[in-house]
Amino acid sequence: MNLKQKLALRSTLVCAITLLLVFGSIFYLYWNLTINAFYSKLENRALLSAIIFLEKDELNKKKYQEYESRYLNTLDKETVQIYDANGNVAFVSEIRSYPVDALLLNQIRRSGKLHFQAEGQQYAGIYYEDNQGDFVIVSSGVDMTGQDRLYRLRIILSSLFLIGILINYIFNVVLAKKTFKPFSSILRKVNTISTENLNSRLPQVNKPGDELSELTQTLNTLLERLEAGVNHQKQFLKNVSHELKTPLAAILGEAELSLDKERSPKEYQQVLQKIVKSTSELNSVIEGLLLISGLENNTSPATYRPFRLDELLWEVLEKLHYKYPDAEVETLIEVEDSDLLQLHSHPELVATAITNIIDNALKFSDDQKVILKITLTERQQVALLVQDQGPGIPVQEQDKVFELFYRGSNTQYLKPGHGVGLSLTKHIAEFCHIDLAVSSIPHKGTEVRLVFPVA
Numbered sequence: 001m002n003l004k005q006k007l008a009l010r011s012t013l014v015c016a017i018t019l020l021l022v023f024g025s026i027f028y029l030y031w032n033l034t035i036n037a038f039y040s041k042l043e044n045r046a047l048l049s050a051i052i053f054l055e056k057d058e059l060n061k062k063k064y065q066e067y068e069s070r071y072l073n074t075l076d077k078e079t080v081q082i083y084d085a086n087g088n089v090a091f092v093s094e095i096r097s098y099p100v101d102a103l104l105l106n107q108i109r110r111s112g113k114l115h116f117q118a119e120g121q122q123y124a125g126i127y128y129e130d131n132q133g134d135f136v137i138v139s140s141g142v143d144m145t146g147q148d149r150l151y152r153l154r155i156i157l158s159s160l161f162l163i164g165i166l167i168n169y170i171f172n173v174v175l176a177k178k179t180f181k182p183f184s185s186i187l188r189k190v191n192t193i194s195t196e197n198l199n200s201r202l203p204q205v206n207k208p209g210d211e212l213s214e215l216t217q218t219l220n221t222l223l224e225r226l227e228a229g230v231n232h233q234k235q236f237l238k239n240v241s242h243e244l245k246t247p248l249a250a251i252l253g254e255a256e257l258s259l260d261k262e263r264s265p266k267e268y269q270q271v272l273q274k275i276v277k278s279t280s281e282l283n284s285v286i287e288g289l290l291l292i293s294g295l296e297n298n299t300s301p302a303t304y305r306p307f308r309l310d311e312l313l314w315e316v317l318e319k320l321h322y323k324y325p326d327a328e329v330e331t332l333i334e335v336e337d338s339d340l341l342q343l344h345s346h347p348e349l350v351a352t353a354i355t356n357i358i359d360n361a362l363k364f365s366d367d368q369k370v371i372l373k374i375t376l377t378e379r380q381q382v383a384l385l386v387q388d389q390g391p392g393i394p395v396q397e398q399d400k401v402f403e404l405f406y407r408g409s410n411t412q413y414l415k416p417g418h419g420v421g422l423s424l425t426k427h428i429a430e431f432c433h434i435d436l437a438v439s440s441i442p443h444k445g446t447e448v449r450l451v452f453p454v455a
Helices: 002-055 061-072 102-111 143-189 209-262 265-296 309-323 347-364 421-431
Strands: 076-083 114-120 121-130 133-143 304-306 331-332 342-345 370-376 380-386 434-439 445-451
Touching: 002 076, 002 121, 002 133, 002 143, 002 309, 002 445, 102 114, 102 121, 102 133, 114 309, 121 143, 143 209, 209 265, 265 421, 304 347, 309 331, 309 347, 309 380, 347 380, 347 421, 347 445, 421 434
Parallel strands: 331 370
Antiparallel strands: 076 133, 114 121, 121 133, 304 342, 370 380, 380 445, 434 445
8 A cells, every 4th residue: 555545545534533523413413402302392292281181170081082182192102191199190091001100200299390211202291280289290202203304314424424435535535646746756756866877866846844845855965975975985996996906916016026937035035025015005905994984884893991192102102113113203291180191982993093193204204303292272182293394295285185095296106105094094083083183384394183082
C-alpha cells in the first residue's frame, strides 16, 4: 500500500468516525424526542379519562365504553386503568396482564406522575384528586408510528453514511493523487541521477514555508554534498595512484637492476637498503591515508584518556632524535602550574600530529634551530608553538598547506615527501577539537600553533 492510498484511507476513516458521531447523535436525539412525545400523549389520555369518569358522578360503565370508543382508542394497544385510594380498579375492568402494583401506585401518588416501560409498552401514570376521592390513572400503549419513523430514520442515516463514506473515499483518492503529483515528479527526477550526472539538480520551488520547497532544497543540498564527496573521492584516488607509483617504481627499479647481473654482497645490501626505504615511505603513506579515512568516518581506534603534554612531547622528541641526530631543538615550558599540562584527549593521535609538525620543521630548517614552546593563551588554554627558520611558505599557498598531497612550490624539489603529514595533522586537530593555525614569512620561517581544549 503506497502513501497515497494510506492518506485516502485514513482521511476516509476520519470522515466515517465524524459521520458516525453526527448521525448517531441525530438518531439518539430523535429517539429521545419520540419517546417523550408519546409519554405526553399517554399523560393527555390519562387526564382525559379522569375528566370523563370522575367529573360526572352519574357516568356508568356503558357511558364509559361510549367515551372510550370515541376519544381514547386512537393509540395502538391503548389501555387505561383507574385506581382508587385503596388501590382497587374503579370504573373500568381490571387488566391483569399490566404490571401496576401497589409500589408503582405509591410512587405515582408521591411524585404526581410517573413514566415507565414494561412488556414492550410505555406507561404514563398521573395522580388525580377528586371530590369522590384520590385516584391514580395509568394509561399505556405502543407507539407504532414512532417506531416506524425511527426504523425509517435508521435506514436513511445508514444509507447516507455508506454513500458519504464512498463519496469521501473517491474524493480523497483524487485529492491524494493531485497532492502527491509533485512528489512523484521529484522521485522520477531523482531516479535519473547517478554518479555520471551528479551535477543535476531538482527544479526549485520558491514558496517559503512550503513542504515541497523544503524537500527540494534538502535534496539539492544532499546532491551537492554527494557530488562534492564523489569528486573528492575521484581526486583522492587519482592522487593516491600517483603518489604510490613513485615508491613502487623505485622498488621495482632497484629490484630489476639488482637482478640484471651478478653483484657483490655490498651492492645487494645497498639495493635492499633502498628498497626498505621506499617500502617504508610507501607504508607511511598508506598508514596516513587509512588514518585520515578513519578520522573522516569517525572510526578511529584511538582511546580518550588523560595525559601530560610535556611528557608526550619528550616522547616525540626522543623518537625524532634517531631520524635527526644532529638537529638542534630548544624546548621552553612557560606554564608554571604543571596541573594545566594535564589534558584529556587521544594521546596517540595528538602524538602523531605533533610528530608531523616537528618533523616538517626539522626537515626544512636546514640545520637551523627549531623552537618549541608550551604556553598559555588569554583563555588559559594550553598552546604548543613550533617555530622553524626554514624557507617559509609563499603567501598565496598558505591556505593550501593542509590539502592532501599538496607540497609547496618552493620545497617540493628540495626534500622528499608525499604531502600527507600536514593533511593528517589537520584531520587529527578537527577530530580532537584542537585549534590549528599556521603563520609563515617567506625566507624567514614558519610557526605552527596548536591550542588544546580545556581538560
